[in-house]
Amino acid sequence: MPHQVKAVVARSKGAPVSVESINVPDPGPGEALVQVQACGVCHTDLHYREGGINDDYPFLLGHEASGVVEAVGEGVTGLEPGDFVVLNWRAVCGNCRACLRGEPWYCFSTFNATQKMTLEDGTELSPALGIGAFAEKTLVAAGQCTKVDPSARPAAVGLLGCGVMAGLGAAINTGGVTRGKSVAVIGCGGVGVAAIAGSVLAGASTVIAVDIDDRKLEGARKMGATHTVNSTSQDPVTAIQELTGGHGADVVIDAVGRPETWKQAFYARDLAGTVVLVGVPTPDMKIPDIPLIDVFGRGGALKSSWYGDCLPTRDFPLLVDLYQQGRLDLDAFVTEEIALDEVEAAFEKMHHGNVLRSVVIF
Template identity: 70%
Template sequence: MPHEVRGVVAMQPGAPVEVRTVLVPDPGPGEVLVAVLACGVCHTDLHYRDGAVTDDFPFLLGHEAAGTVEAVGDGVTGLQPGDYVIIAWRAPCGGCRSCRGGRPWYCFDSRNAVQPMTLADGTPLSPALGIGAFAAKTLVAAGQAVKVDRAARPEAAGLVGCGVMAGFGAAVNTGGVGRGDTVAVIGCGGVGNAAIAGASLAGARTVVAVDIDYAKLDAATRFGATHTVNSTRTDPVDAVRELTGGFGADVVIEAVGRPETYRQAFYMRDLAGVLVQVGVPDPQMRIELPLIDLFSRGGALKSSWYGDCLPSRDFPVLIDLYLSGRFDLDGFVSETIGLDEVEAAFARMRRGEVLRSVVVL
């Protein structure tokens, strides 16, 4: 019998979200029903709301979530009711060419629940990133539910499910930051600050935070930035070069997703340096660079998909770092809100007033 809950739904592009009645089915084979405890408000939800991801409206928003397994479907192993989990939007299939090739973090056929969640009138909902967790319950594929230590408070733990993992992994997994490296991070929101924390924990000796907001730069220092640059006051490329002995950074992480910041990141690298793009751009954006510069500067230009993470491996590690006091997940939580406040939280996000608003259910 379907479970009737309240959920935050984007009905049409650009329109304010609505809190509607949502019907969540019992889990079928390979699925789990999760009682959501907390879910972060991420920029990706705003992209869905604005129609910048797909046009499969209506969307059930929310995807940075922690909760408790309430029921499991046939064939599910390794999970049982009562397990405390973070929900991932990548659940490697094990059979695609990437999984078979030993790179499950790039899985090209990631699993989601098969049964749809619907509005009360039966209209199917498209869950954001295959999750849809701005609701008291959600249905996901079993591989999306990753067990972690229940000592981690859900407001913080849920953020590992997207933004924190994306930023941390961009530095550690995609960028390969190591001991003694110099790193620059452009954009010090939730993703950028997670990248700063990851770079610091990986042993980078210099971590330069670049942003246009002094409040965000102050936050960056708490997550491990050794230097800050306000790019409205100085040329960030020149500033990063000056802070790295005139050479540029070994690894530059672009966490904004705009052509102008990508160009800055490209030129603030050292020769043969690595550029990692983790900021999500608007599909209409374009960039042009001199081909001779692409050739002559060498190095690597990488896009980071979800921090190139393997959730079953990486989520528990980040939670352990948090519980040991080495990774300040609580520092990402700017405020806690209710379901009815998501639209207002989007406005605060646009104005750059928060790292993360977190819906508590």
Template identity: 75%
Template structure:
């Protein structure tokens, strides 16, 4: 039987969000209903509110979430009621050409729940990234549920669902950071700081955090950066080169998503080094680089989509590291809030006051 629960809804572009009654249907084939315990407030949710992703209002916001499976539909075998899960927005299909080639983290046919959640009047909702977890309960495809150790704090584990995984994966998966490497991270918000932590996990010898905000640089230093560069006061390319013997970093991770910072990343890497773009650009942005420089510097220019993660592989492993006190996911939780404070959390995030606000339900 369908259930009525509370959820944070964005009805129109740039209008304040509000907690409204939403209707969650019983799970159909391949679907699951999850009782949400915690959900991080991510920049992507703000982009939905601002109309930067699509105009299919109303949106049910929230996607960085952890909770407990309440019920499952026919044919579901990967999870069962009572499982503690982290939600993901890339449920792999297992059948596309990427999956068949053994590269499911590149799956070209990821999917979400087939049934819509609705407002009380029957209006269909567009769930953020196919999840919609600023709600007491949400309906997702069962493949969007990754079972992890239930000893993990939901507020910390849920952050693997998007931004923290994107940053960790940019270093560990896409960038292939290895022991002894030098790494520079340009932009030290939540994703960039996670990339710093990923580089530290991988054994990088030198980790250079670059930002214009002293508070973010201090946080990056606390969580693994060996050096910091205030790019308001210093040319970041020259600073990274100076800190790497004049050569540039082996891996440079761009976590801003702007042409000017991408150019900095391109020229701050060593010859044959790697640039990883994990910051999300807007549609109108373009990039111009001398083609001879692209050719002559060699190496690799990569984009990191969700940290090139495979949730079934990466989430349990990272939760285990968290439980072993080797990955400080708690450090990303700047504050815990109630469902009706999401609008205020957007303002604090925009000001750079927090790494993550986390809604507890």
């Protein structure tokens, strides 16, 4: 029997979201029904509302979530009702060429629920990143549920489901930050600050935060940045080079995702250094005009980071354990806790840059 619940829906491009009743099916084979406890308001949800992902309206928004499994479908193993889980949007298949070569974090055939959640009139909803967690309950593939310590704060650990994991993983998994390396992070929103936290966790000796907003730079310093650069008053490439003995940083992470910030990252790294793109560009953006000889002459690596190149079953429990031990301050990412009908207002706050994460609490 379908479950009727309240949820946040984006019906058309740019229109304010609305709280509506939706129908959520009982789980079928390989699926799980999750009672959502908390869900962060991520910039990706705003991208969906604005048509920046695709135009498969109406969207069921929300994807950065934690909750409790209410029911599982036929054939599901290792997951049962009552399990506390963080939801992920890369449930690996285990059979594609990436999985078979031992790189499941690149899985090319990730799973989502087969059944569709719908509006009351039967209109099928497109769940954001295959999750749709601005809802009292949601239906996902069982592999999208990662069990973690049930005593952890839902609002904090749910953020591992997207932005925090993307930033931490960009530093540790993609960038390969280790003890003693120098790191620069361009853009100090939620993902950028998470990259700073990941760099500190990995033992980086120099962590440089770059942004245009002094409030964000102060937040980055609280998360462990050793230096800050306001790029409205300083050239970030020159500043990063000066702070690293004239060489440039070993790893530069672009958490903005614009041609100009990627170019800054390219020239701000040391010889044989690594550039990591984790900020999401829009489809119209192009790689900036950089002489090919500069690409050759600098060596190193130019990487993009998909979801922080994470493996949820490996990374989520580990990071939750570090949080519980007081070694990773996930609480610092939760700026405010809000109700379901405050999501539209949370989108507006994003434009003002005074929140890391608003988190819907159910």
